């Protein structure tokens with residue numbers, strides 16, 4: 001058990017590609033830290049540098065108090081779960097799980113006890129004699145987990161361990177891994193591109209984009225107070241709706257307003273009191289975001305006084321407990337910088353709102369949408385940083 | 390494999406597509422089948438028949454059946470047993486040595502180092518020479534005052550500079566060196582291809598699990614290429630049993646000196662063509678075939694399971 005510290009870590013690959021820029025992370029003992037970001041942002045690279053599988057080009061890496069920049073993977077006392085599991089194909093499940101113990105010359109009886117205990121926890125007791133090729137995807141995943149947990153290492157490193165499972169199994173394993181980690185109390189760095197996994201599993205989540213760390217915080221804080229446009233759009237599903245608009249300041253008993261294309265959204269005075277930084281943007285364009293859950297069918301809105309916007313509905317997706325309503329407005333949409341997200345840039349933006357299933361709205365109708373304008377997020381249009389204060 | 394394909398097509402209740410697949414299978418198999426029949430099966434059948442006759446290359450006397458006379462003759466001849474022993478010794482040394490060396494070279498040239506492509510080429514080039522050409526090159530190198538001994542004298546301060554080809558205690562060693570040099574590249578290439586197919590993540594998993602370079606080699610590399618290793622060992626065994634060119638060309642006389650490098654192939658060619666005893670030579674060919682067949686079947690018992 002140990003802390004893991006990344007101090008201005010850089011990675012430049014042999015071909016000159018600078019994959020990680022000045023990455024600082026302090027991972028506490030027993031913490032579950034999730035590293036999340038779109039594919040290609042450098043998550044695996046960062047994790048592999050912690051494991052020692054990738055050379056560190058600059059900065060200092062510490063596990064516990066020990067600087068490990070030049071330490072071989074085998075001497076770092078870490079266990080890793082690979083995306084493709086990397087099970088030894090010629091070894092039985094038992095031998096796969098016990099391989100590290102055998103290498104560490106753990107006494108046979110003690111190794112046997114630990115292997116069987118891991119197999120029991122992971123419900124692999126029936127499969128101990130089988131070879132990996134004879135297992136289902138979920139069972140292979142468990143063997144890979146077993147290989148990590150028998151070791152009782154200083155840290156677990158997991159690189160998208162659930163991405164090869166089907167959706168249902170993924171949800172189940174997500175909870176199991178998180179539970180197991182809490183039980184064992186082993187410091188864990190978990191890589192995923194799936195923000196739902198990140199939010200549900202991590203004590204803290206580090207968001208990475210193009211090799212730059214965007215923000216590290218608890219899931220709730222990332223969601224409530226994203227530092228910038230990218231984090232705001234990346235965390236949450238469906239994504240925050242982002243637009244460019246012009247802000248007019250309120251004050252002295254006067255409400256402010258915000259343009260959404262040809263429409264305006266009134267902004268209560270309270271917002272300007274809480275975020276004095278907005279004063280600098282009076283009459284100027286900025287970027288703002290509205291989460292789908294901060295909108296509701298106006299006919300059902302709890303506070304009829306909330307500002308309304310209107311748009312033609314293009315799609316209604318019913319999810320049972322809620323419905324997702326897609327409607328068009330004539331505002332300028334904003335590209336958050338997430339390469340995996342599809343944003344059609346142009347003069348019309350598609351807004352996604354999360355309505356109560358009681359809403360009678362149908363496609364091709366014009367929706368009247370109530371907006372909880374106290375919860376709108378604002379960002380500087382050039383730095384793209386959030387304006388919270 | 391081809392016959393299996395044909396079988397499948399033919400036996401599965403002749404729908405048109407199955408029949409046409411069977412025909413396609415036959416068509417693809419036929420060139421190989423025809424050539425193998427023409428150049429392997431027919432000559433071997435002829436040899437088998439001739440081995441029961443007293444056929445001579447040039448003889449006024451008519452050929453007649455002699456039953457097992459040729460076989461009792463060959464098996465009663467100490468020359469044959471000496472040759473067989475040389476063959477066995479040669480194969481017993483060359484098979485592990487060449488497989489091991491090929492593996493070592495394959496691992497070395499598989500490193501991501503500058504010049505590894507150059508070395509791959511260098512080790513492979515001898516394969517493009519015929520064995521006779523290789524033997525002739527080495528005749529020069531193995532001359533008592535040739536290049537090999539010049540080096541040997543330097544590194545051993547003159548203590549070791551044998552007359553490789555005339556001293557019967559060293560001739561087999563010389564033949565082994567030449568054979569390794571001439572054919573290790575082939576095995577190396579097969580093993581190199583196998584090495585490159587071992588998933589990189591297995592090495593990484595093993596490294597994280599605590600395995601150093603040797604343990605990774607033992608637990609990832611070797612199991613990962615065990616089928617190809619077995620194949621290489623089998624092929625090396627069969628090919629090494631056919632030892633001929635080197636021992637025909639390099640010693641002062643074929644199989645010499647003092648029969649130190651005499652082999653069954655030398656016996657066969659010597660009996661059948663030099664001395665014109667086609668019938669007896671044929672019986673050596675049949676015996677040779679049976680021995681190799683037996684060794685191959687025996688070796689298959691050690692084939693690694695999946």
Ligand SMILES: Nc1ncnc2c1ncn2[C@@H]1O[C@H](COP(=O)(O)OP(=O)(O)O)[C@@H](O)[C@H]1O
Pocket residue numbers: 013014015017019037038039040041042043044045046
């Ligand atoms: N060996 C390599 N050489 C050069 N570039 C690489 C290498 N490995 C990864 N990259 C690049 O580094 C970036 C980050 O890769 P990676 O860490 O695998 O991303 P992620 O795991 O977040 O999807 C990618 O753009 C990728 O193309």
Ligand SMILES: [Mg+2]
Pocket residue numbers: 043044045159
């Ligand atoms: Mg990755």
